[in-house]
Amino acid sequence: MKEKLKQLRKRCLRLSYICQDGNLQSAFSCMEIIWCLYDGVMNWSPEQALDKNRDYFIVSKGQATLALYAVLIEKGMFSETDFDGMGSFQSRYCIQTDPTKFPEGGIENAAGSLGHGLPIAAGLAMAAKIKKRPSMVYVLAGDGEFCEGTMWEACLFAAGKKLDNLCVIIDDNHSVEAMIDMGDMRRKLESFGFDVFEAEGHQEEKLKEVFLNFAANGRPKAVIADTIRGYGSRTLTKEEIWFHKAPNAQELSMLCREVDEF
Secondary structure, eight states: OOHHHHHHHHHHHHHHHHHTOOOHHHHHHTHHHHHHHHTTTSSOOGGGTTOTTSOEEEESSGGGHHHHHHHHHHTTSSOGGGGTTTTSTTOSOOSSOOGGGOTTSSOOSOOSSTTOHHHHHHHHHHHHHHTTOOOOEEEEEESGGGGSHHHHHHHHHHHHTTOTTEEEEEEEOSOGGGTOOOOOHHHHHHHTTOEEEEEETTOHHHHHHHHTTOOOSSOOEEEEEEOOTTTTOHHHHHOGGGGGOOOOHHHHHHHHHHHHHO
8 A cells, every 4th residue: 555545544543533533444445536536637726626617526425524634634725733623613624524614615515414415416517517617526425325315316317417527436345235235336327327437446546547538428427446444454444343433542553553554
């Protein structure tokens, strides 16, 4: 695992420790996806954060917000010291995204209830088409999130409106398998009118190759990224209690060491 990605994961751990909240398994599983988008795929920078022609990233699986914060700090949108009081009543930084607290941009959508990010993204993509803007809209969703009917309604809308400027990335960390058999996700999405790609979700260069070779053919895009919950830490991949748990000081030190040794 690249040193940069190790640094991002350790930043997630520190943020979780500060706010004493977070879903670290979910944040770790999608780290390569988010970093890849912001570091070489999206037309986005802190200076463009309010540019109407920018690309958009929507975090639909809001439990992955820690990973987004870690990447935005790395790209210079925020300072690491800004997060010293994260999770407190006085802090604007919370465990789910809230764009009303960020007039300077960087956070594009409110998160918390699952199933809303893809509909928001489809609306943004439609608006870009109407206004003839070059914006691409990327949305990160969880595999379990596709149990929500709103996700499939948004898929119908996106295909019907030929939104080839929309890409939904499914962080397929196999969490839904404990609840329901979703069947062949690729065939389902293709039947809804999507171009569907499959990629190893922890291989940054392979992800980038997929994202940079989309065709403007009137079909929305879907990338099914095969990932592992907690990837980057032996403990996080093995112990289910970390589905929603923040580390204490001793655990923080142990988990950071595991990331370094991964």
